[in-house]
Amino acid sequence: MMKGCDRYRAATQFYLDRELSGSDLEDFLAHLEKCKDCRARLEAEEKLSALLHRSRPLYLSPDALRLRITHAAEAFHDVIAHEAGLRVDRL
């Protein structure tokens, strides 16, 4: 392991999560070029992430729920439209 690798432990996660930018990103990429251990750590992290992504989506909502939500929203919008209409009438 190279000197100062600990400093890049958190950076590996930030990089993976696209939270690294500017000089921090350049610094990390430059270190990766030189350091086998940090590359291996990043690869392991990327592998896990890819595994999780391949198991997406976790769940699908039941059709009955979709229907209930759609109806509730439509009914709500009808009420709003009706109230808006009443307000216009009164003017």
Add this chain to the structure above:
Amino acid sequence: MSWRHGEDGRVGAISIEYLDRLYSYALVLTGNPAEAEGLVEKTYVHALRVMGQPWPCGNMKGWLFTILRGAWLNQLREPRKDPQMAGTEVVDGAANCIVEPSMCSRDIYASKVEAEQVRWAFHELPSDLREIVFLREYEDFSYQEIACVLEDSVVTVMSRLARARAKLREMLSTAAARAIHLE
């Protein structure tokens, strides 16, 4: 259903685009399909009621997730009306071939086993770690957005995520080692 943005980034109609995601989040939090459905309904009812208010977490998705989490926390504080059903079957939407029909023909066995192992490890995580992995890896929220939904600091988000990933890797490598041993 449509959704209209006002000039100030507010919304005039609620989209059901995020229904599956909200339902998944509710299942991750409760582990119970019936409770999850109830939470999603509460979320939409609440969202419709406060429609037009600014979104606290930057976008509609974050806002809906925040509402759902708030409803869940409220529910935890309420005394339970009915006894919790132990070992309720958690519905696995992706295990069948509805989601991605191409997966059914292409090396289905290997990918199914792999996905099942990942889901098993995910469900074995302690609930706070499971939630953070869900928000980051399944929902692609940024650290800032996760911190907003959880009403916690970005530092907490980062350290919890690191712990969750370490735990997942550990569980998956143990599972893989066991599989090799059984072959």
